[in-house]
Amino acid sequence: MDRIPILKLGDALLVTIQVDMHDRLAMALEEDLTAKIAATHARGVLIDISALEIVDSFIGRMLDNIAAVSRVLDAETVVVGMRPAVAITLVELGLSLAGVKTALNVERGMTLIEDRIHADAVDRGDLDDRPDE
Amino acid sequence: MDRIPILKLGDALLVTIQVDMHDRLAMALEEDLTAKIAATHARGVLIDISALEIVDSFIGRMLDNIAAVSRVLDAETVVVGMRPAVAITLVELGLSLAGVKTALNVERGMTLIEDRIHADAVDRGDLDDRPDE
Numbered sequence: 130m131d132r133i134p135i136l137k138l139g140d141a142l143l144v145t146i147q148v149d150m151h152d153r154l155a156m157a158l159e160e161d162l163t164a165k166i167a168a169t170h171a172r173g174v175l176i177d178i179s180a181l182e183i184v185d186s187f188i189g190r191m192l193d194n195i196a197a198v199s200r201v202l203d204a205e206t207v208v209v210g211m212r213p214a215v216a217i218t219l220v221e222l223g224l225s226l227a228g229v230k231t232a233l234n235v236e237r238g239m240t241l242i243e244d245r246i247h248a249d250a251v252d253r254g255d256l257d258d259r260p261d262e
Numbered sequence: 263m264d265r266i267p268i269l270k271l272g273d274a275l276l277v278t279i280q281v282d283m284h285d286r287l288a289m290a291l292e293e294d295l296t297a298k299i300a301a302t303h304a305r306g307v308l309i310d311i312s313a314l315e316i317v318d319s320f321i322g323r324m325l326d327n328i329a330a331v332s333r334v335l336d337a338e339t340v341v342v343g344m345r346p347a348v349a350i351t352l353v354e355l356g357l358s359l360a361g362v363k364t365a366l367n368v369e370r371g372m373t374l375i376e377d378r379i380h381a382d383a384v385d386r387g388d389l390d391d392r393p394d395e
Contacts, residue, residue: 134278134313134343136368138271143368145267145278180267210267235269235276 133158135165141173141242142166142204143235146188147180155191162195166202173242174199175235179210189224196229205230205245207238266291268298274306274375275299275337276368279321280313288324295328299335306375307332308368312343322357329362338363338378340371 133154136143142165144158162174176192178184196206207230211219219226232238266287269276275298277291295307309325311317329339340363344352352359365371 132313133280134310136276136278136310136312136343138368138372143269143276145269145280147266147278147280177267177269179269180265210269235271239271 131157132161135161137165137169137171138175138239139243140171140246141175141239142169142171143175143177145177145180150188150191155187159191159195159198163198163202166199166204171204172246173239174204174206175238175242176206176208177210177235178208178215179212181215182212184211184215184219184224186222186224189219189222189226192226192229196226200228205242207232207241209233209235209238264290265294268294270298270302270304271308271372272376273304273379274308274372275302275304276308276310278310278313283321283324288320292324292328292331296331296335299332299337304337305379306372307337307339308371308375309339309341310343310368311341311348312345314348315345317344317348317352317357319355319357322352322355322359325359325362329359333361338375340365340374342366342368342371 131154133144133146142162144162148154165171166174174195176195181188192208199206208226209232211231230241232241264287266277266279275295277295281287298304299307307328309328314321325341332339341359342365344364363374365374
């Protein structure tokens with residue numbers, strides 16, 4: 130397997146990390162993601178890491194990179210499904226994932242992205258700011 | 263990695279197959295899926311196989327099994343993202359995946375499942391049968 134599949138879900142892209150990441154796979158994922166954001170006009174990227182028992186500084190940097198590149202392309206990155214033990218390790222490593230939003234699961238992550246799209250539409254005056262009824 | 267993550271998306275569960283399946287992993291996936299269908303009352307199971315370059319008879323049987331068990335639990339299985347070459351191989355192997363629905367991508371698969379939920383609701387008389395406006 131030399132590519133991680135990227136699934137389109139509404140205005141977001143979903144990536145599930147299941148395998149050990151190495152340099153080449155991480156670079157391929159970043160390239161594929163940027164290409165797909167541009168091609169699909171996605172406004173958000175959901176990265177599910179619920180399968181990962183360990184997140185080291187390499188994965189931390191990869192997530193930061195993806196978030197930074199996506200932001201330039203006007204897509205927000207949300208990391209979902211992080212295990213509690215992984216969160217503890219990340220903080221101990223001094224990796225706070227400052228540029229990355231997190232959510233408990235895919236559904237909440239999707240809500241975050243939809244809220245942002247809605248807020249942007251309100252800012253542009255396309256919608257009033259009442260919630261959907 | 264000894265478990266494939268199962269993500270909840272609305273009324274469906276999403277599984278992305280990225281790694282080589284072996285006996286134990288396939289059995290664990292079937293067990294996890296049935297437990298999660300029961301726990302979440304999911305009405306559909308989406309299995310994305312876009313990462314698979316080869317689908318052999320073992321994977322074919324696993325997909326059939328998952329579909330059969332899910333059906334008993336009142337959830338429909340849709341296999342999405344199959345590569346054209348995989349479809350050709352499946353037919354050559356004589357595996358037509360008779361019990362499994364297929365769709366081109368996750369979004370179309372999700373539409374299939376939502377249509378079925380809607381049709382069931384109409385049958386029960388919870389909704390009229392006009393399409394959403």
